[in-house]
Amino acid sequence: MPRPKSYDREEALTKACNAFWQHGFQALGIRELERRTGVNQFAIRSEFGGKEGFFLKALQYYCDAAITTEMAPMKEGGIQEVIGFLNGLVTPGSMTSSEFGCLVVNTGIENARIQSPRLEAAVQAYWATLEDHFRTALENEQNAQGSGLNFNATELAQALIAAVMGVHARNRTQGSQVAGTALIKVLTTSLSSLVPE
Template structure:
């Protein structure tokens, strides 16, 4: 009969998410990870396959939370106002998508340029593809409803918005405050508002 685990894997993933989000993947050593999560090295290997496995679990948890909650208004028949609301949430106190640590997915992309993990790259791309699809759907909804011009290429515009979101998160982390990217958000929202026909 297997011995019961002395830890809750879901709670460990939540703690690891915050630890990696704050400190990064490479800078966070196994001993410090043990201290921050309460998981010993044996359990880290047996439960998650090691540090990268735990990081991947944390990244997937972070991504799915954002996709299922923060992006939900855009998926549910959203338009330009829902895109603007999402962008504003990136610099709003108490928002799940706003942090002085930036975005775990953005941070992963930067670090993975050195790490070179195909699994981490796949997880990050899953998040950005979901966001791009939300933006594109909202823009297409607005075009179909004749709220913005049909001359706008929704797919290209959505890709540009994703890159801009990365920039907002990078600025937040650079300045160490969740309002670091405010100027870019203001610019994006002004541009989006200008698309709307009277």
């Protein structure tokens, strides 16, 4: 008969997410991860597939939260919803603003050295999803405004991805939720100028 779990799975994923977000994947040892999450080494192996498996599940938990809350309005919205998402990156209290930057950005940078195909796939899937949300919102705006909006939604969505990465990197290196504010102001002003008054 299997032993009952001594931890709450969602709580453990939240704690793991925060620990990896702050310290990264490689720097966080199993014993420290065990201490921070309340999940013992046996469960990390058997329930989550080891440290990398635990990390991937925490990363997916992080991504799912951002997709279903912060990104979701862009699917039915337009440029104002893109602006709202961008402003959230430098708004204290927003789930996408942190002095630790972004777990996905941090993972991508760290994985340039680690070279884990599974980490790379998870990172690329997140950026593809965000790019799709940006592009959809921009196309929604073009459809709503008619032929007056002359920009390439795909290229602009790709540029916004690079900008989002930069904002998170700035927040992380400065240890501040608002360090990327200047870039966000440039982006939101430029996006606002695309819409006729």
